[in-house]
Amino acid sequence: MDENLRIRDYISKRVKYLRLKRGLSQDSLSELADLDTKHINKIENHAPNLELVTIEKIIGALGETEANFFNWRFPTSSEEIRELNDSLEKLPDEDQAEIANALTLLVKKINKRFDS
Incomplete structure (x- = not known):
């Protein structure tokens, strides 16, 4: 898989996971991030072009740090x-x-x- 597609897939899944974990709808997240609801939907469905400023807005709206959002470590110790x-x-x-x-x-x- 193309490295860019893997990163996009990770970001899409991570945004959706954290949004659902906080009990937010796409509308609620879009308001908190000052983005259009369609934009959140596109991101969660692998938007073709994703700007860093948009990711930063979403991370802030989710109440996350960049370090926690991009936590690449998954439990695989056993x-x-x-x-x-x-x-x-x-x-x-x-x-x-x-x-x-x-x-x-x-x-x-x-x-x-x-x-x-």
């Missing part, structure tokens, strides 16, 4: 985690976000038990 990650990537984005949120809640609950 075979089980790699398998889970591979399985999740095959699901639609909305399902991925729901499962990630559920797993996060579960892990936090388990961590609280160990902290007590």
Whole structure:
């Protein structure tokens, strides 16, 4: 796959994931980022031309830092985690976000038990 397409794919998925994680609609994000709703839709669907200033606006509107937005590290420290990650990537984005949120809640609950 062309390197530029991989980066565009990553940005598209990351914007959508973080938007859904925060419970924002495309309209809400477009207002926060001072962008047109159609522009957010195009970005999430692999816009052909993506300007850095637009990415910066979206990152700010999502309340993220650039370092967190471009977190290229994914959990792959064990075979089980790699398998889970591979399985999740095959699901639609909305399902991925729901499962990630559920797993996060579960892990936090388990961590609280160990902290007590």
